[in-house]
Amino acid sequence: MRIIRNALLLTFFILSNLSLSAQEQWGKYAHLFTTPNTYVAGQTRSAITIDGLANEPAWENAAWTTEFIDIQGANMPLPTYPKRIKMLWDADNLYIFAELVEEHIWAYYDKQDMIVYHENDFEVFIDPDGDTHNYYEFEVNAQNTLFDLFLDKPYRNGGKPDIEWNAKGFKSAIYLDGTLNDPTDTDKKWCVEMAIPFSSLSIDGSFIQPKAGDIWKINFSRVQWQTEIIDGKYTRKTNDDGKLIPEDNWVWSPQGVINMHFPERWGLIQFSHEFPKSTHASFQIPEEELLAQHLWHVFYAQRDYQREHKTFCNNLATLGIPANGKENNTSFSLEVNASEKSYTAILTTNNNLMISIDQDGLIRKHTDK
Secondary structure, eight states: OHHHHHHHHHHHHHHHHHHHHHHHHHGGGGGGOSOOOEEEEEEOSSOOOOSSOOOSHHHHHSOOOOOOEETTOTTSOOOSSOEEEEEEEOSSEEEEEEEEEOSSOOOOOOSTTSOGGGSSEEEEEEETTSSSSSEEEEEEOTTOOEEEEEESSOGGGTOOOBTTOOOTTOEEEEEEESOTTOTTSOOOEEEEEEEEEGGGSOSSSOOOOOOTTOEEEEEEEEEEOOEEEETTEEEEOBOTTSOBOOOEEEESSOOSSSOSOOGGGSEEEEEESSOOSSTTOOOOOOHHHHHHHHHHHHHHHHHHHHHHHSSOOSOHHHHTOOSEEEETTEEEEEEEEEOSSOEEEEEEETTOOEEEEETTOOEEEESOO
8 A cells, every 4th residue: 555655646746746847837828738639540441431330440440549538628527428539541531430428319400500519519620731720620410410611710810710611522420329319218329430531621622632641730529518308309408597508528639728729739640551559559749849839838928918918029038938948959049029919929949940920820830041
C-alpha cells in the first residue's frame, strides 16, 4: 500500500508541476494550450461500402481513438455514454466510423441542412491546410440527416456559415442497435459511417489531395441533450425558468472552451500508407504547430486587450509575452505591428522559418523575410 501511495503522490507531483509549467508559460490561457490528440489513419486498398456497419477487413485493422471527453477538458465530468471513432483513407475519400452508445435513440429532423445540433448528433470538423480558415463542418443525426457547411473563418472573427454549400459525393449511413423515436424501450447504440471525398472539400473546384505523411486538423463532437417524454415524443428538457437545459458537448480533442470553432484547438490526423501497429498510435506533433502556439498566445492576449482598450497593442511586454523563446531546440523571436483595428505578429526562428498571425487568427507560413 505504501508503494501505491508513493506512486500516486509522485504522479500528483508530476502532474502538478506540468500544470504549473503550463500556467507559468501561458498564464490565464493555459486551458487553451493542452496537447491535441493525434491519430494515424491507415490507407485502405479495398472498397468500403457505406452502410453503417464498418465490417470490411480494413475497418478491422483501423484503431479506435481514445474515448471522448467533455469539450472543456479532462477536469470536467466524464461523458454519460462512451463514444469513439475510427478513420481510414484512400485516394479519393476520408472514411469515418463513429460508435455512439445511447439508451434512447431519437431524431426528428429529416431534411438536409436542418439544424441537427438542436437534436443529438455527431459532428466532424476539417481544416485541410491547418490555417484555421476555410474549413468544413458535417453534422448527422440518427435519422441520417446531414447538415454541412463551409466557414471562411471562425465566428469569433466575423465568419459567416455558408449553409448553401454542399459536399459533392458525401455519403453517410446509420446503423441502429435499437429503435428510432420509441420511448417505450431501451436502446444500445447507433453508428455513423461516412465517406468524405477530398474533392468535396472545396468551394472553387481546387482541393488538397493528401499524401502519406500529410497532417490535417480535424475534430469530432457529440451533442447530447437531456430529454423528457411528452405526448409519446422525445422533447428537450427545460429548467424552472422555461429555458432549455444546455446540451452536453463531448469531443475527441478537448477545446478548452465550449466552442468548436476554435480550429487551432482541433486534433491532428496523419495519413499513412500502413496501418499503425499500436492500438493508440500517435505521431510527433510538427515543430511548426508547436511554434504557432506562441502566436496564438499573442492572439488571445490581443483579443482581451482590444476588448478593454478598443485598440490593439503594439508592445509584447504590455501583453505579458516575451519577445524571445525556445521550442525544443529551436530559438525564436516575436514581434508585433499593430494599429487600432489590425495587427500582425511574426515569429522568426534561428533557422529562418517565419510564421505570422493576424487579428482574424489567420496563420501564414513565410518562406523568406
